[in-house]
Amino acid sequence: MIRLWLKGFFAAHFGRLAAAVVGLALPVALLGSLGAFVVASSESMARRAVASLPADWQVLLVPGADAATVIDAIGNAARYENLQSAGYADTEGFSAITGGTTQTTGPGKVLGLETDYRQLFPGQLELNLGSWDGVLIAAQTAANLHVAPGDTVTIRLVGGSPVDVRIAGVVALPNADSMFQAIGVSRNIAPQAPPDNVLLMPMSEWRTVFAQQASARPDTVRTQIHVRLDHAVLPPDPSAAFVQAQRAANNFEARVAGSAALADNLAARLDAVRADSLYARVLFLFLGIPGVILALLVTLAVASSGSERRRREQALLRLRGASLLQLLRLAAIEAAAVAGLGTVIGLLLAVVVALTWWRLQNLGLVMPWLVLVVAVGLGFGIAASLVPAWMDATGTSIAAARAEMDRPVPSLWQRLYLDVVILGAGGVVFWMVARTGYEIVLAPEGIAQTSVHYEAFLAPLCFWIGGGLLWLRLSRWALGRGQGAVAVLLTPLSANLGPIIVASLSRQQRRMARGVALVALAFAFATATAIFNSTYNAQSRVDAELTNGADVTLTGTTSHPASELLTELRAIPGVAAAEPMMHRFAYVGADLQDMFGINPTMIGKLTTISNAYFANHDAGKSLALLAETPDGVLVSQETVDDFQLQPGDRLNLRLQNASDNQYHVVPFKFIGVVREFPTAPKDSFLVANADYIAKQAGSDASEVVLLRTSGDAEAVAADARKLAVKRGGTKVTTLGETQALISSSLTAVDLRGLTALELGFAVLMIAGVTGLVLALGLSERRRSFTILSALGATPRQLGAFLWSEGLIIVVGGAVMGIAVGFGIAYALVTLLSGVFDPPPETLTVPWLYVTVALATALLCGSIAIAGTLTLSKKPDLEALRGG
Amino acid sequence: MPDILVEGKEVTRRFSQGGSDIYALQPASFEIRAGDRIALLGRSGSGKSTLLHLIAGLDTPTGGLLRWPALGPHDALRPGFVGIVFQAPSLIPTLNVVENIEVPLRIAGNISSPQTRALAALESLGLADITDKVPDELSGGQAQRVALARAIALKPRLILADEPTGQLDQSIARQTVDALLNSLEGSDAALLVATHDPSAARRMKTTWLMDHGRLQLTAMAEST
Structure with a gap:
């Protein structure tokens, strides 16, 4: 019996059910995709950050320590890929005679490196001029001494005779900060600036040159072991990877206490990445959750728009002897079918996005998230269909519908001005956060877990909730006390039908206000997301421009x-x-x-x-x-x-x-x-x-x-x-290359995919809200339009009813939504100022996108209205025959 | 002779269903003149509503000739010349009683004070005390009388009522028919009431019988 009923039900209501399935599949897909983005971006941030790290560990040997023992300890504490010794020698300075004049520098350092060092630790050295084979000089030192490849530089040894060396090449040291960091000193001491004067020698030559100094002044000649660890064993989550890296470092330090000290570059880098990863999660919360909530509200609107049809069918079934339990069982089967289908389609879409768009390499990483998404999809999908059916079956919603036709009594929140209170509270929180330059993401030194100050979310949360309630209040006010003004505004459309149209809309003010609020929410989401993303992209460019200097830069x-x-x-x-x-x-x-x-x-x-x-x-x-x-x-x-x-x-x-x-x-x-x-x-x-x-x-x-x-x-x-x-x-660099290279901060997180997904989704939501919800709402009242047509209303007069409703919902919602969207974007950019380097001066408004969103709303609204108008022009005579 | 309001010659309405033709109305010829009071009697599904919809200009015949000599072309019949009371509840649920009656007056466009006229129509049917109610708050009889008030508010020359008492109990049905006839007293408007209730039919001067799409014109000249 149930199969027969379902077959007939799906055949008769295919369009509406398809809309409900799509309505559920979209939020499920969005939620799944966003979760996958957070996982994928964290994983890729960690992978890229550690991949670009030249040396994970720098181990400083205490004079007299046995290098072989320390190397054994490294192997026991962690798996490594490469390991090499590097000599660090202090000098009294360098001098050179060029152009008949002598230049002298202050104290400097001479590094001794094996010939394959640059291959084993790529990124540590970059050749600017000359050749790799021989003594290299740092670019800044070369500028000080005014030397070029082929020139001779004199090294003034500590307590020894000067040594002349011939310069083979000029190099840049992009990681000078870590290369010359002070190892084994307390973290509370300010970081040590890298030396201004640096020479790099082949290890064999370095040993020869500094052999005597090492005996006489062992404190000025030290050996470090540079280690590149096996990154494959690190967990993909930056926080977990940080903890593992730090534990390995602790293990090593315990093994070599007294004979070596460690500079853990890997843990330091992961420490920064885990903060960036949290920022990605924050972005997800700020930008993604409103979209998911919007999508769920649209699903609710689609599900509840079939209430009239459902009531008729339930009445018919009851007449034929169906019990309340049987009615609910049928409704539950319908709900389960919609929820199951919608969730499966949404899940598949999310998996496709994760694998193709986010290029997630291991789907297993997002499995817990996807399980949660399935639970949310099924739970919400069933509840969205079943609860209205239960309310209809128990008569609750009939009473509510009747109440709706009464002169509406303001809700409790309206009487308490909760919207104003919440917006005010949001404003105060925002002011406090913005005023103090509050950092949302914190990664305290020495603490394994980074933390997010989630209380900073209160401001945008208040703006969303307060804004939503304010939209409802304003819409209801406009259609209640302000209906005279609305009638005047609609006069060009409605002619002498104006008072009737406004009276009709006024009695539907709860439904209308919900429609306006949904459209406003869709526009606010689209506008806020688009402005934030545009500002983010613009700042990413400014960041790159700051680094590179201009579109193209030549550096000699x-x-x-x-x-x-x-x-x-x-x-x-x-x-x-x-x-x-x-x-x-x-x-x-x-x-x-x-x-x-x-x-x-x-x-x-x-x-x-x-x-x-x-x-x-x-x-x-x-x-x-x-x-x-x-x-x-x-x-x-x-x-x-x-x-x-x-x-x-x-x-x-x-x-x-x-x-x-x-x-x-x-x-x-x-x-x-x-x-x-x-x-x-x-x-x-x-x-x-x-x-x-x-x-x-x-x-x-x-x-x-x-x-x-x-x-x-x-x-x-x-x-x-x-x-x-x-x-x-002379080196030539471009802005594009630099933009791709900057990978130290969150602005390096490729938001393009997320942006495209969110902006596309926002437009889809706008289309859905204005088109689908309007069409479903209008189709529910097609009987009224049929009556109007039968009474002799011309297509223009019929259109006046439809266009008035559509305009109030679309234009009213768009205006309110865009206005709030700007406010939320401003708040987001201010609160997430830590994302930007340098902070933006103004919001970058993507007017084209806003125009496209508006045009989409108008187009979809117009299609919905034109469709209803076409269907209503010819009276549905069957509808006029019987109840 | 009173004006001929509607004239049908061999009017047919045929529907196609599953490859075969179904005749909702077999070729029928008839006339409706000003002042006529006609009951269209027949069982459910006999074709009464189809004939009414054709006469109202809501539907188009598939054969024969249908004219409105004293009313004009079929697209100018509503609102104004023809007032209709439908079988199903036909009030707009989001408008109150007086606004529902205003609808055809405003659609017609040439009424100077539609609200006054609507209130007068309600008054004439004894409905002045429910003007602010919305359809959900009305009883079935009240709703049908409001629909009746809406049909007569424009003072049409032809009123078509499709089973106006079909969903009402007997006493309410009688009151409704009384109200309908009383409202037309002294008017030369024609009235065609489709019904399957013989007692309602007996109150008309003329009865047409409809059976399986066939129309039989029978003058019964009964009165209450």
Whole structure:
């Protein structure tokens, strides 16, 4: 009997059931996909972060310790892939004679590395000039000494005779911070800056050169063992991987106590990644959960829209003797069928997205999440269909429907102004969080678990809930007390039917308000997500631009300045602008800092100069002041603090002069604080006028050239590379390459997939809410439209009823939703400021997407209305015959 | 002679179902003149509603000729010339009683004060005390009388009532027919009532019989 009933039921209500199945499959798919994204992104973040780590462990041997014993201990504590000794020797400094002058540096370090070190620990060294075979010099040291490959450098040993070496190549040390970190010192001590002067020698030569110094001053010659561990044994979850890495390190430290000390780069990197992973989870909560809730509400709306049909069928079954239990059993079977089918389809979609879009390598990682999703899908799917059926069967909803036709009594929350209270509370929480620059994600030092300050979620949560209730209040108010104004607004559509239409809509104000709130929720979700994602992408670009400098950047050296190519570079097709920028070094006291010489009036045309780069939050003012002050200099906050500088103070820097390659004092005037600058390092640096530096240093050569492109940056870069190769010693980098390379922060998390999924889903939801819900709502009242048609209403008059309802729901919902979406996006960007580096100054609004969303709503609403209108034009005579 | 409001010659309504034709109305010829009071008697499914829908212009004949000589073309019949009371509950659930009656008045577009006119129609049927109620709050008899008020509010020249008392108990049904006839007293509007209730039919001057789609015109000249 049940099979017969189900067969007939599915045949008769295929469209509605299909809509219910799709309505459930979508949130299930979204929930599953989002969960898979969090897992996949955490796993890929951890994998990428540890893959780019040159040395996982740096083990410092205590003088006299047995290296073989320590290596055994390493093997017992953890599985490793590569392991090699590296020598670290202190020197009194280096000197070189070039161009008839002698340059001398302060104390430096000489590293001894095996010849295959760079292959076993890729990323530790990058060759800028010359050859790998022989003694290498760090780029900054080469600039100080004014040497190039082929030149001779003298090493002043500690307590020994000077040694001359011939330079084979100039290298960059991208991981200098970890390579030269102080090992075995307390974490509370401030990190040690890497040395300014570094030479690297083949291990055999290093041993020979420093043999005597090692005997005389063993404290100045040390050996480290660099280890690359087997990453395959690490769990994919960053937090679990961190714990495992730290335990292995503890085990090793316990084994070698007294004979070696460990710098655990792997745990340090995973420590940062687990915080980023939590940020990904936070993003999921902030951006994904409202979408899932919206989808579930749409499912509810679809399920409840069949109540009239269900009541009729239940009445018929009761007339034929069916008991309440039998009715509920049939409803349960219908609900189970819809829930089962919807959940399975949604789950399959989520798995497809996880495997193809997120490129999840091991589906087993998301299995617990998928089980949860199945439980939610089945539970919600059954409840969404069964509860209304139970209410209908027990008559609850008939009473509710009658109550709806009465003059509606405000709900308790309305009388208590709960919406205003919640919004106010959200505002206060937001103000408190934003004011204190609260970090949502915390990864305290030395604690194995990172934590999220979930209370910061209160503000957006309040905005969503309060906004939703406010939409309901405003909609009901407009159709209640404000119905006169609504009638006036609808006059162009409704002509003399206006009062009747508004009266009809007013009696459906609960249903209408729910419709408006659903559309508003869909628009708020779409707008907030789109604005957040656009701002995120824009900031990711700013981040890359900050690192790379411009669309295309040429970086040379003092001996091979990129500015020599300026004329040819400007002639490359697709180059909109090309400007040189000096990258020199200057001593501030004893501290050697990067110094950038710019043309303040031109730099803004080449690259983004954000207000956030300056302490006064005004890039225009800072650059204008620099342009007005020829000897002006912008310095970092750290330098201001260290030297107690006040604006207008004279600051004597030592710059290398081209005439004698010696450092000479040059007076500057401190005019402001710079926090970040294109191509500048994260720590201290200086920005001054290029003309002044050129005059004082006797050279107008610029090491860097920034290019802004008007077309394909990669094509411009390819042409620039041809020029650079011909001349040698100049590196060409593009914004795109840099954007792909930045992998140290959350902005490296590829949100494109998530963005596409969410934005596509948001449009789908808007289409669903405006089209499906409107169509189902209208189809429920098709009988009313049939009556109107039978009474003689023309298609235009019939249309007035339909379009009025559609416009109120779509336009009212869109306006309220977009407005709240902006507010929520602002709150999200402010609260998640930790994601951005540098923080955005304004929201980036994707107007095209907002327009597409609006057009989708209008189109789907129009299709729903036009469909109902077409069906209602010809009266359904059968409907007029019997009840 | 009173005006001929409706004239049908060999009017047929045929439906196709499963490849075969079903005649809901066999070729039928008839006339309705101003002032006629006609009962269309027949069992359920005999074709009464089909004939009424054709005469109201809601449906189109598949054969024969159907004209409205004194009323105009079929797309100008409603609202105005023809008022209809349907078999099923036909009030719009989201409008109250007076607004339901206003609907055809506003659709017609040329009524200066639709609300006053609607209230007058309700008054004439003794329904002045339920103007603010919505259909869900009305009894079956009240709802049918409101539908009747809606049909007569525009003072149509032809009123078609499809089983107006079919779902009512006897006393309410009698009151409803009384109300209908009283409202037309002194008017030259024609009335065609489809019913399967012989007692209701006896109160009309003329009775048409409908059986399996065949229409028989029989003047019974009965009165209460």
